[in-house]
Structure formats: structure tokens, C-alpha cells
């Protein structure tokens with residue numbers, strides 16, 4: 024089992040929040056592990072157990088050059104004694120960035136594939152070729168989202184207690200969101216899309232949940248698209264960090280919090296309600312402005 028440090032729920036007492044008459048709590052799951060941080064820990068949990076059960080010695084997964092999931096998988100594999108292979112989108116760029124040089128230090132084999140090939144990464148022929156090259160491996164999909172990942176997030180949701188009305192979470196593949204929806208049927212679950220195309224995400228999440236209607240995807244706070252940023256977002260993150268002493272990054276949690284603050288100011292959340300937001304980690308990819 025991976026190490027796991029229990030994490031606190033803290034209250035964010037920004038004037039903006041207080042003025043709106045709501046309570047804002049944050050689950051600091053970014054603090055759960057130094058390298059396998061936030062939601063990635065929970066998404067990997069049952070995948071790692073399953074790999075061990077199947078006597079697999081190697082994990083193989085996919086991601087971009089800045090992927091939090093690649094970083095987390097490399098660290099988890101090293102901690103538990105698996106070999107790891109990262110299939111990386113695009114060409115190698117030297118020197119390696121922080122994410123990939125960390126992954127390499129943890130023993131991950133980096134296999135670069137063209138963007139075109141990467142698009143076919145779920146095709147049988149592509150996976151067969153990887154097997155010819157690397158032999159046996161336990162495959163974890165891009166972003167780590169599969170049924171076992173959703174199940175792990177359901178376990179995480181059980182640690183959250185009951186003292187809130189809304190749960191807000193950043194969404195990439197939607198796996199984390201799906202776990203929350205499954206575990207918390209009596210709460211309103213809101214996913215803040217890190218991608219422009221929220222429609223795609225809605226369909227992705229629907230695959231992993233039953234007929235629940237207690238959730239929605241907000242895609243108004245993608246700030247131009249995945250991993251894009253601008254001065255408004257940068258300014259928001261800086262101000263938030265100064266006031267609350269909690270670090271955010273620009274791919275997921277910065278956009279999430281900017282979105283929540285905007286919705287709070289627009290009166291989206293009922294007066295007197297409590298919003299629980301999840302800090303899903305990802306600070307390894309933090310770009311300094």
C-alpha cells in the first residue's frame with residue numbers, strides 16, 4: 024500500500040465568501056502524499072492492488088509531458104517496487120522538464136509517440152505493439168481513469184463527512200467527479216472543466232455513473248482551454264495564495280477556485296449553504312508567474 028497522510032478540511036474565510044453568506048471549506052488532499060498527490064493517489068489505489076494481485080511487475084500508462092498522472096504513477100511504482108513505462112505524447116524535448124525528469128529518476132521508461140499515434144492509444148494494434156516491445160504490463164489509461172479509479176475516489180468521498188451541501192472539483196477526464204457522484208447522492212456535485220469542451224466531459228462522466236441527476240459540469244472557467252492561462256487567472260491565483268496561504272496551480276485548482284469565486288459572487292450557491300471544494304493536488308506542475 025502507498026503511504027498516505029491524513030489531510031485536513033480547512034475553512035476559507037475570504038471577505039468575498041463571507042459577504043455572500045456561504046461557507047467555503049477546502050479538503051486539502053494535496054497534502055496526502057509528497058509525490059502521489061491529491062486525486063491521483065485515490066485513482067491509483069485499486070489499480071496498484073489489482074496489478075499486484077495479477078502478479079504484474081510493470082505498470083504502463085499514458086500522458087502529456089506535464090502530466091500529473093505520469094508523475095504520480097512513476098512515484099507510486101517506485102515506492103511499491105513496480106517497473107513503470109510512460110507513453111508520452113509528442114517528441115522528446117531536452118532538457119527534460121521537471122515532470123519527466125522526475126519520472127525518469129523514479130525509474131520510469133519514457134516512450135515518446137507522435138501526436139497522431141497517441142490519438143490511437145486505445146486501439147488494439149497500438150497496445151499489441153507495446154506488448155511486443157515491453158512484454159507483460161498492467162495498463163492504466165490516460166489520466167488514470169477506469170472503473171478501479173472511480174472506486175478509489177468513492178473511498179475518498181467516505182472520508183469527507185457530511186457537513187456540506189455542494190462539492191466542487193476540477194475535472195479533466197471526469198473520473199474523480201464520477202467517484203464523488205456515486206458516493207454522495209444527497210449532495211450537489213459540480214465539476215469545473217479544465218477543458219473548453221464540457222460536453223465531452225459530461226458524456227465521459229455519464230459512462231461511470233448511474234442515472235444520478237445531482238451533478239453538473241461547468242465549463243465557463245477553462246480560460247481558453249487545457250493548460251492555457253492568462254493574466255486574469257494568474258492574478259487570481261496570486262491573490263488567493265496571498266490571502267489564504269494555500270498554493271494553487273493553473274491547470275486545475277486555479278481554474279476551479281476562480282470559478283467558485285465567480286459563482287459565489289453571482290449568487291449561484293444558496294445563502295447559508297456550505298461548499299466543499301477539493302484541492303486535488305497537481306502542484307508538481309506549478310508554473311511560477
Ligand SMILES: *Cc1c(COP(=O)(O)O)cnc(C)c1O
Pocket residue numbers: 061062063091092166168193194195196197198199200275276303304305306
Ligand atoms: C488529474 C487532475 C484532475 C482531474 O482529474 P480527473 O479524474 O481526470 O477528472 C484534477 N485536479 C488535479 C490537480 C489533477 O492532477
